[in-house]
Amino acid sequence: xxxxVCLKQVPDTETQIKIGSDRQSIVTDDIKWVMNPxxxxxxxxxxxxxxxxxxxxxxxxxxxxRVTESIRTALAMGADKGILISDGALDGSDSLAHAKAIAAxxxxxxxxxxxxxxxxxxxxxGIVGATLAEALNIPQLSLxxxxxxxxxxxxxxxxxxxxxxxxxxxxxxxALITAQKGLNEPRYASLPGIMKAKxxxxxxxxxxxxxxxxxxxxxxxxxxxxxxxxPPPARExxxxxxxxxxQEKAAQLAKLxxxxxxxx
Amino acid sequence: xxxxxxxxxxxxxxxxxxVRRFVEREIRPFVDEWEEQGEFPRNLYAKAxxxxxxxxGYPEAxxxxxGDIFVxxxxxEELMRCGxxxxxxxxxxxxxxxxxIIALGDDDQKSRFIPPVLRGEKxxxxxxxxxxxxxxxxxxxxxxxxKNDHYVVNGSKMFITSGVRANQLTCAVRTGGEGYGGIxxxxxxxDTPGYSVSKTLKKMGWWASDTAQIFFEDCRVxxxxxxxxxxxxxxxxxxxxxxxxxxxxxxxxxxARMALEESLKYARERKAFNRPLxxxxxxxxxxxxxxTLVEASQEFTYRVAARIGTGKTQIKEISMAKNFACMxxxxxxxxxxxxxxxxxxxxxYLVERLYxxxxxxxxxxxxxxxxxxxxxxxxx
Numbered sequence: 001x002x003x004x005v006c007l008k009q010v011p012d013t014e015t016q017i018k019i020g021s022d023r024q025s026i027v028t029d030d031i032k033w034v035m036n037p038x039x040x041x042x043x044x045x046x047x048x049x050x051x052x053x054x055x056x057x058x059x060x061x062x063x064x065x066r067v068t069e070s071i072r073t074a075l076a077m078g079a080d081k082g083i084l085i086s087d088g089a090l091d092g093s094d095s096l097a098h099a100k101a102i103a104a105x106x107x108x109x110x111x112x113x114x115x116x117x118x119x120x121x122x123x124x125x126g127i128v129g130a131t132l133a134e135a136l137n138i139p140q141l142s143l144x145x146x147x148x149x150x151x152x153x154x155x156x157x158x159x160x161x162x163x164x165x166x167x168x169x170x171x172x173x174x175a176l177i178t179a180q181k182g183l184n185e186p187r188y189a190s191l192p193g194i195m196k197a198k199x200x201x202x203x204x205x206x207x208x209x210x211x212x213x214x215x216x217x218x219x220x221x222x223x224x225x226x227x228x229x230x231p232p233p234a235r236e237x238x239x240x241x242x243x244x245x246x247q248e249k250a251a252q253l254a255k256l257x258x259x260x261x262x263x264x
Numbered sequence: 265x266x267x268x269x270x271x272x273x274x275x276x277x278x279x280x281x282x283v284r285r286f287v288e289r290e291i292r293p294f295v296d297e298w299e300e301q302g303e304f305p306r307n308l309y310a311k312a313x314x315x316x317x318x319x320x321g322y323p324e325a326x327x328x329x330x331g332d333i334f335v336x337x338x339x340x341e342e343l344m345r346c347g348x349x350x351x352x353x354x355x356x357x358x359x360x361x362x363x364x365i366i367a368l369g370d371d372d373q374k375s376r377f378i379p380p381v382l383r384g385e386k387x388x389x390x391x392x393x394x395x396x397x398x399x400x401x402x403x404x405x406x407x408x409x410x411k412n413d414h415y416v417v418n419g420s421k422m423f424i425t426s427g428v429r430a431n432q433l434t435c436a437v438r439t440g441g442e443g444y445g446g447i448x449x450x451x452x453x454x455d456t457p458g459y460s461v462s463k464t465l466k467k468m469g470w471w472a473s474d475t476a477q478i479f480f481e482d483c484r485v486x487x488x489x490x491x492x493x494x495x496x497x498x499x500x501x502x503x504x505x506x507x508x509x510x511x512x513x514x515x516x517x518x519x520a521r522m523a524l525e526e527s528l529k530y531a532r533e534r535k536a537f538n539r540p541l542x543x544x545x546x547x548x549x550x551x552x553x554x555x556t557l558v559e560a561s562q563e564f565t566y567r568v569a570a571r572i573g574t575g576k577t578q579i580k581e582i583s584m585a586k587n588f589a590c591m592x593x594x595x596x597x598x599x600x601x602x603x604x605x606x607x608x609x610x611x612x613y614l615v616e617r618l619y620x621x622x623x624x625x626x627x628x629x630x631x632x633x634x635x636x637x638x639x640x641x642x643x644x
Contacts, residue, residue, distance in 0.1 A: 034281075069274050076278055188285040191316025191329035191339075194278045 001055040001112040001153050001173075003046040005079065006102055006132070007039040009063055009070045010122040024226045035070040038117025041179035044186040045147055046115055047078045053153060055112075056080045060105055062090065062098055068202060076189030076197035087207045092219030095123075099131035101217070104210040107136060111174055112153065118143050118178040129178035139175045145182040149173075271566050276338045279320070279331070283342035286315050291346040298472040299617065302464060304351050306387075306429060312355055313384025317343075322362065327379035333573035337514055337566070344518035347614050349621030350472035352515065357426035357473075360508050360629075361388030361434045364449050364500045368492035377432060377451055389430035391421035391452075391478060392501060398422075399634045401436070401501060402444040406480065408437035410487065415439070415450060417458070417483040427476030428464050430454060436501060439494045447497035451489040458483030469620035506579060508629040509586045510572060513565045516589035516625045520558045523593070523600035523618045527551060530604055547603060554596045561585075561592040580642040583635040590626035597622045 011017065012032040020027050035043075046057045057079040061067045064086060071082040085101050093101075106114070114136075119126035133140035146159035156175060160167045161182070189197070207214050215221070241256065243249035258264040272280075290311055291304075298304040312318050321336045322328025343352045358381050365377050380386040397403045406419025417437055424433070433452045440446030452459060462477040491500060528551060531542040541547045568581045600615040601608035608615045626632045 069277060072274060073278055073281065076282075188282045188289075188315065189278060190314070191279060191282065191320055191331065191335075192324070193316070194275060194282065195330050197278075198275065 001049065001053045001149065002110050003049060003055065003057045004106050004109065004111045004114045005039065005042045005046045005057060005059050005074065006114065006116040006128065007043065007059060007061050007070055007074060008036045008117070008120045008122075008128075009033045009061065009067045010036045010120055013037070013121060019229045019231060023228050026229070033066055033070070035073055036117050036120050036122075038119060038121065038179050038181070039115075040117075040186040041181065041183040042115030042117055042177070043074045043077055043079060044184045045177075045179060046113070047187070048184065049113070049147070049149055050078075053149060058083065058106075058109065058111075060085070060102055062086070062102060071202060072194075072197050073189055075200045075202070076193040077187055078193060079200075081200065082202040084202065084204045085207075085210070086204055087214065087217070089207055089214035089217050092222065093217045094222045094224045095125050095127035096131055096223055097217050097221060099128045099135060101207065101210065101212060102128070103132055103135035104212055105205055113149075113156065113173060114138075114176040116176065116178050118180045126178070129176060133176040136174075136176070139171045140178070141169055141171055141175055142178045143180040144177050145180050147177060147183070269570075271334050271570060272338060275331075276334050279335050280338040280342050282315065283317060283339045284345065286312065286317060287342055287346045291348075291351060295346050295348045295351060295472070298351065299348055300471070302466075302471050303474055304354060304472050308351075308355065309384035309387060311384065313382060318355070318358060318384055319382040321359075322366070322378065322382060326374055327382040333510075333569050334566075337569060340511060340514045341518050344515060345522070347522070347617065348470075348472050349515060349519065349617075349624075350470035353470055354426050354473035356511065357390070357430070358382070358388040359511060360390040360425075360504060361430075361432070363504050363507055364390075364434050364491055365451065367503055368449060368496060368500050369451075372488070373451065373491065381432070386431040387426050387429050389424050389426040389433050390504070391424050391427075391433045391435040393422050393424075395420060395422045395477070399631055402447070402498065404436055404438060404447065406435070406437050408439050408448065408450060408485070410439070413487050414484045415487060415490070417450070417452065417480040417485055419480050421478045423465070424476050424478055425470075425473055427478055428461055428474035433478065434491070436497050439497075444498035445495050447501070448494045449491040449497040449500050450485055451491065452480070452483065452485050453489075456483050456485060468623055469617070470624060505630060506572065506577070506582050509582045509635075510565070510569055512625050512629045513561075513568075513582070513585045513589040516586070516593040516622070517558065517562045517565055519618050519622045519625070520554075520561065520589070520593040520596040523597045523615055524551070524554045524558050526613070526615050526618075527554065527600045527603045530607075541603065550599055550603065554599055557592040557596060561589045565589055580639055583630070583638045586629070587626070587632055587635045587639075590622075590632060593622045593625060 012034045015031050018027040050057050058081045059071050059074040059079045060083045061071045062085040068084055071084055075082055083105055085105050116129040130140055141158045143160045144158045145161055148157045155170055155172050157170045241249050241253045243252050316329040319327055319329035320331045320339050324330055362378060381388040394404050408415040408417045431454050435450050435452045436447055437450050438446050439448040458481045460479045465475045531547055532540055534541045565585045568578050568585045572578050597619040601619050604613055604615050607613050
């Protein structure tokens with residue numbers, strides 16, 4: 001079976017994010033860029049399915065040149081081919097435009113399954129998966145933690161956790177799955193894998209290569225506009241619960257949780 | 265492309281990331297426990313083998329992962345980030361045990377002795393130092409006498425990193441007369457009758473690594489385990505030193521870098537007289553000095569490594585780099601403990617371990633004094 005995994009490059013979750021002087025973007029100097037963790041679950045799952053059912057895994061990334069490093073990482077993990085959609089005209093595009101470009105890159109490929117992360121950990125929108133499924137006119141299975149492909153490779157059974165219960169869904173293929181934490185534990189790229197990744201094909205496509213019009217992309221074509229970015233409120237100082245004995249402290253804590261925090 | 269030479273590129277970043285994750289997942293959560301126990305689990309070798317970490321820099325034909333000298337350095341730096349020099353040294357003992365086999369061994373020896381070590385199934389160590397001969401390599405006494413198709417070995421090796429658990433020792437023995445011309449290298453397997461091992465030696469630092477004394481009593485080693493020809497041992501040992509000294513320079517630089525990072529963190533958080541330590545000029549300037557030294561030393565080591573990587577002999581330069589790196593890490597780990605005050609003396613704080621682990625670096629792989637001898641002989 002042939003699988004496509006979409007990946008995004010995001011700031012490492014340990015990066016200190018600073019808001020830029022335009023109040024609408026972040027300062028990207030000194031950011032360490034990594035593969036979106038949810039996309040990594042997608043890569044891992046695709047590789048496991050490939051190991052079981054055979055076929056090829058193609059990784060599709062979008063963004064500036066630096067995104068090749070994340071694509072190569074996926075190739076080093078075991079994916080077969082990479083595509084980078086890179087075009088200056090994409091700068092400032094929103095998620096809807098991204099999905100449109102990705103759809104154009106994969107519509108003519110042979111695929112049974114597409115994985116995306118359930119969301120990017122940078123802007124937390126979770127739009128690309130759904131928009132992409134819509135553009136390709138295939139079913140979308142979102143927030144998935146378990147994937148089983150039928151022996152005949154024609155259908156898939158997946159699980160999505162909901163409020164302590166599990167929803168089991170079956171779907172025909174091709175379908176798009178958005179990966180949720182818990183799906184698997186991604187392998188790290190082995191050293192021989194990293195060396196081999198250098199020789200695997202990685203194609204770079206511009207919007208023109210994909211038959212797209214650059215006027216439909218970029219900041220001017222945004223349907224979603226960012227008005228302002230603000231940092232999260234600074235954490236307030238903690239409170240030490242007074243009391244002589246553990247019993248007194250517990251009683252005081254219960255009172256505070258009820259009266260002040262209003263969680264009891 | 266940047267307008268200046270960068271030592272690390274895309275492949276190196278990826279290797280760094282893989283080793284970083286390996287350390288985070290397989291070492292960091294357990295490292296304090298291993299340090300206190302004085303040992304890390306043997307299966308860590310196999311795990312590192314599967315990830316291809318042990319194979320970095322060795323040919324694919326013998327199960328290696330290939331990679332240039334900066335792949336090796338990137339991996340070594342990230343391994344050091346586990347915070348235990350002992351784990352790094354123990355996992356890394358193959359990097360002194362295997363290179364002489366690469367340099368002097370024949371195909372049969374390479375296929376027998378290298379792949380199982382790179383897979384992490386067997387542990388390789390290097391045996392040069394003896395109770396009566398360390399820096400004075402030309403005077404080693406362990407004797408190997410040829411009898412038909414065997415060498416009968418008698419003697420002892422001291423301070424052998426990974427010595428307790430090693431399956432094979434790349435060992436300097438005397439097969440000929442006095443002096444350096446009589447030294448040969450033999451691979452001695454630990455299951456050879458007559459091979460025995462002391463208990464783990466108790467050390468100031470590197471607690472998680474098993475260091476031992478090894479004894480040979482009429483130990484019959486097949487002559488097919490001789491690396492190169494008789495008398496080639498000294499050359500093999502000297503060649504290997506360049507590589508070992510580079511590794512020790514990298515370890516010293518990382519020890520200093522981590523001590524600096526811990527100190528920066530602590531100076532921002534810790535308050536004295538109602539302001540953070542970083543608010544005192546005496547501390548700020550100390551940190552600035554530390555950062556400057558770390559930066560200069562790391563760059564120097566990289567520069568020498570780049571030349572070694574192109575095949576240039578850098579005997580003088582690597583001796584300088586090692587001494588400089590150790591001088592820096594001596595100073596920086598000392599200052600780091602000082603900045604931490606009483607907490608820096610406590611085992612829960614990383615700087616306490618860095619301070620102890622650092623001490624061996626200017627002794628092992630050639631002492632500071634031997635480095636100076638080498639440098640002065642070349643410049644005078």
